[in-house]
Amino acid sequence: MLENIINASARIAKVANHTPVMTSSTLNEELNCEIFMKCENFQKGGAFKFRGAYNAISKLTDEQKLKGIIAHSSGNHAQGVALVGKILDIKTVIVMPDNAPQVKINATRGYGAEVIFCPPTIEDRTRVCDAEIDKHGYTLIHPYDNENIIEGAASACVELTNEVDELDVLIVPIGGGGLISGSSIYAKLSGKIPIVIGAEPLGADDAYRSFVSEERVLSHVPKTICDGLLTTLSERTFNYINKYVDEIITVEEREIVEAMKFVWERMKIIIEPSSATVLAALRKGRASGSIDDNLRVGMIFSGGNVDINEFFDKIYAKIN
């Protein structure tokens, strides 16, 4: 598995952006530790999703590639898959809820994917997807319940550890669990980072409840602004998290927004709420003492896709 990740990482590095690791002396002072932020908001498509998508899709057979691929997502996975489909010249279909924001529909179409709409329920999404697969023989690219997606996502952590030595802790957001599975597998099997912490919104804390109860929580009505962290774990990601993750810290919406505002205002980079959970979790862990003084802390900012149209509409209104 470690070898798979290292191989995937080398392959992905040829097409993905080598995203920067950023630091903030203000933040280091505030939290009395050294913090290294791997900025996947600068990744192609605006999120780490490109990594897994490229790894999974590039490994398909020629016949699968010829028939095309399908994914259901209204978010970053859709854009990652569409972008890889474009790069590899593979017919790509994205199933989106019919209430998806126009900006995301446009972005996905902008990468050349066909968008098919469905009513906004999981049942409808699956039904429409299955029907398309039956009809056209597309291969489903699942956002996280897929070894190749997980191994591809791990490449962000590989790059972080290649660039930054002797990290004590890694903090990663948890949605469906793909990014933290890959990251924690690599951190532990390579021996490069001893402690891995998951960050999860309190309003979508299925992973936390699963982790604590040691039983995968399926009932889940998420209520959070972290639109990248709404999904539940799969059996596969639940098992990886149980095995390789040391702690899950849940954070409140207000803490997430405060962290996001800090990063925009002081670091001048745009991260989405899902990314901000890791800083909120670090602050919480430092305050509670569950994260020690003077540690070297790696964090993954998972993406930077935020709708800023309203903000700019106001500026346009001002100049007219």
Added chain:
Amino acid sequence: MLENIINASARIAKVANHTPVMTSSTLNEELNCEIFMKCENFQKGGAFKFRGAYNAISKLTDEQKLKGIIAHSSGNHAQGVALVGKILDIKTVIVMPDNAPQVKINATRGYGAEVIFCPPTIEDRTRVCDAEIDKHGYTLIHPYDNENIIEGAASACVELTNEVDELDVLIVPIGGGGLISGSSIYAKLSGKIPIVIGAEPLGADDAYRSFVSEERVLSHVPKTICDGLLTTLSERTFNYINKYVDEIITVEEREIVEAMKFVWERMKIIIEPSSATVLAALRKGRASGSIDDNLRVGMIFSGGNVDINEFFDKIYAKIN
């Protein structure tokens, strides 16, 4: 002069952030050239101003340092000077118009400076500043009409050319003319960049009019969202621009906002309107043909201080 700049640059590098040079394949494709953006929005204090302020203030005599420094500004220069004052442990006074936004007052005070308010006219500002200097013997740190400020500002261009070879063109925003003076002096005297272009909002085009008429325009009622580019040239910066700058491209407010939105949305970094003028000018220069195909273009993003409180107030309202 070249030697002064190189020396200043080495000194500044020890305390300033080494800001990254960013690229965007989307932008390169759109404009059919290779674009390298020196991101001073990531500089200490959120703008290039720290560079000149550090160079000028660190060179003061011990007696001057003991008596303290004063600057008038409601913007990035205030924060640059205040931050240097803090680092060098020098008493720092900033004169601000009494209608300055609370966020800027707080930021300046946050760096430990004393803020003195004056009515929002140039006459009042000068009067209050002069009175303080008479009373306390402070040294005035002018935002651009000062050789040390200009030579310090040039260090952004030095770092850009150290990192990126064979640039054909450099594009820099023009406000009071400090940044473009330093950058163009270095570009030309070092022989590293053959063409330097200034970018200016049409609504604050005193430099353009001065450049074209070969007579410094003093009457000037600026109307632009670029709050960093409202001031007029001094005799000193006017002379440097005449000597070392090849062209000034003026851009409309809509073009500036479009460029800024592109950078936020696609590059995921926060730049202020003044910074966006350079991308707007490049687009205009490419469309008009005054900037050729296939050139290697360097641009300086001067800063990233934008008030995002309203945007975040809306997010807070949503989660409550």
